[in-house]
Amino acid sequence: DTEVTQTPKHLVMGMTNKKSLKCEQHMGHRAMYWYKQKAKKPPELMFVYSYEKLSINESVPSRFSPECPNSSLLNLHLHALQPEDSALYLCASSGTSGRAVGNGELFFGEGSRLTVL
């Protein structure tokens, strides 16, 4: 069982909707990540938060808005998405012993499967 919890597991939304994906970890990790994975493709990095501050934004469109309310939570706010944004969105965390990021070892959640109609 993964120690990174993502909700919801499935989400269907229209192009005018506003929704949010949520991620939670209680491993004391100080870095959290959003990845996007299309079918039969590798995960692609979207955002990295380190000590609750956005440290990497991989040129993601503004219709995706990340938020890190505290060290355990990571949200991804969705607005005005397009059908091509349909994918599996993976949250991950890393970083132990007080370091913001660890040695590249990420712990993944099960993902939120998003369908945009």
Next chain:
Amino acid sequence: AQSVSQHNHHVILSEAASLELGCNYSYGGTVNLFWYVQYPGQHLQLLLKYFSGDPLVKGIKGFEAEFIKSKFSFNLRKPSVQWSDTAEYFCAVGGYSTLTFGKGTMLLVSP
């Protein structure tokens, strides 16, 4: 910048056959290497990892990988595959703050 190359996009094997999936990386710093597996419809799971020390790493479910620094390789092996090993396999290289994945290899094991 770090990058990962996986040699085969699709591999088809019969049960009990031996498996070797190729992975080559490029990275200028201290390298941390990983193999992840994704079973159909499921999330990513860590198979094994290499940080330092013994270059032959053993993971879960009978998998192992060998880090060969001179060849920039980290190939995944299993002596005898099972039907349940059918999955997508991703090699990844870890830098300071990010994990970069290869394109993946889809393994299909026929019973």
